[in-house]
Amino acid sequence: MTLEPIAVTTPSRVPENAKPASWERKHLLGLEDLSREEIESILATAESFGEISTRSRKKVPALLGRVVFNLFFENSTRTRTSFSLAAKRLSADTQDFTASASSLSKGESFIDTAKNIEAMGADVMVVRHPTPGAPHLLAQHVGASIINAGDGAHEHPTQALLDILTIRRAKGRIEGLTVGLVGDISHSRVARSNIWGLTKLGARVILCGPPTLVPRRLEQLGCEIAYRLDDVLPRLDVVNVLRIQFERDQRAVFPSIAEYFRLFGMTQERIRRGKPDLLLLAPGPINRGVELTPEVADGPHSAILDQVTNGLAVRMAVLYLLSGKSDAHGPTLD
Numbered sequence: 001m002t003l004e005p006i007a008v009t010t011p012s013r014v015p016e017n018a019k020p021a022s023w024e025r026k027h028l029l030g031l032e033d034l035s036r037e038e039i040e041s042i043l044a045t046a047e048s049f050g051e052i053s054t055r056s057r058k059k060v061p062a063l064l065g066r067v068v069f070n071l072f073f074e075n076s077t078r079t080r081t082s083f084s085l086a087a088k089r090l091s092a093d094t095q096d097f098t099a100s101a102s103s104l105s106k107g108e109s110f111i112d113t114a115k116n117i118e119a120m121g122a123d124v125m126v127v128r129h130p131t132p133g134a135p136h137l138l139a140q141h142v143g144a145s146i147i148n149a150g151d152g153a154h155e156h157p158t159q160a161l162l163d164i165l166t167i168r169r170a171k172g173r174i175e176g177l178t179v180g181l182v183g184d185i186s187h188s189r190v191a192r193s194n195i196w197g198l199t200k201l202g203a204r205v206i207l208c209g210p211p212t213l214v215p216r217r218l219e220q221l222g223c224e225i226a227y228r229l230d231d232v233l234p235r236l237d238v239v240n241v242l243r244i245q246f247e248r249d250q251r252a253v254f255p256s257i258a259e260y261f262r263l264f265g266m267t268q269e270r271i272r273r274g275k276p277d278l279l280l281l282a283p284g285p286i287n288r289g290v291e292l293t294p295e296v297a298d299g300p301h302s303a304i305l306d307q308v309t310n311g312l313a314v315r316m317a318v319l320y321l322l323s324g325k326s327d328a329h330g331p332t333l334d
């Protein structure tokens with residue numbers, strides 16, 4: 001039997017408009033550090049990368065030969081797989097590092113582990129860690145570009161960027177919108193990154209949840225605080241429901257899940273009382289029956305799966321923009 005050679009086609013080029021006029025940053029540690037222009041550059045790059053995922057051959061050679069390591073010290077479904085797939089779509093080599101299966105359990109330090117990974121040629125390290133500031137520490141000790149994939153309750157910049165991209169695609173703008181972040185604000189890195197990103201782009205942010213989970217001091221970041229969802233619901237263009245992070249706080253922060261759901265759960269009834277084009281987001285994982293009902297999660301106002309699709313484009317954009325800064329060469333645009 002003769003084997004037919006497989007037709008090898010040259011992968012299509014990265015869209016020309018993927019390259020912003022200038023990009024100077026080596027790391028993405030949080031949205032607090034970024035200017036409005038930098039956030040807009042990432043969103044514009046993500047918009048042009050979105051198209052690659054609609055091709056039958058979903059791959060471009062932009063980061064061919066680059067090495068992207070995922071260092072996850074906390075569990076993840078979406079973020080880790082999304083970064084891996086994004087790196088593969090750009091033709092980078094990807095490697096997962098899982099803390100529980102590593103020599104950390106033999107006493108090796110976080111920095112030593114990262115230095116060993118760097119010695120294997122990592123150009124980019126995508127880091128998730130329970131300690132706020134862990135990615136920042138790594139950025140001071142290794143030469144690779146560092147992307148914060150969530151550090152404790154501090155920041156989760158790519159999640160906020162994909163939330164913002166999803167809002168902008170649905171509404172056509174961010175400026176002037178009112179966005180409610182509802183739920184466990186205290187423990188949410190998603191909330192903090194959303195606050196920085198949305199306010200820089202001109203949205204009004206309302207933080208809403210039980211007083212035990214919504215710190216008053218966040219008002220200093222330019223947000224409004226509300227303890228009753230029904231009072232603010234009619235003003236919202238977007239509602240982003242955040243999971244109660246029971247794993248981070250064992251105290252009783254509200255009387256019961258049933259009570260929480262009654263006051264803050266997104267139900268069909270609340271959707272009806274909101275604006276007709278109210279957009280519903282959730283970073284996931286979602287807990288049906290706690291933050292929202294199954295009908296709302298799967299209903300016409302929900303953009304939860306669009307967020308996942310847009311997340312891939314955002315992570316491609318971030319990898320593309322940063323990886324050119326990990327050495328003297330820019331990313332290849334062919």
Ligand code: NCD
Nearest residue numbers: 078079150156243283284285
């Ligand atoms: C979020 C996280 O890890 O901070 N999830 C995510 O990245 N999609 C939110 C959460 O865990 O509830």
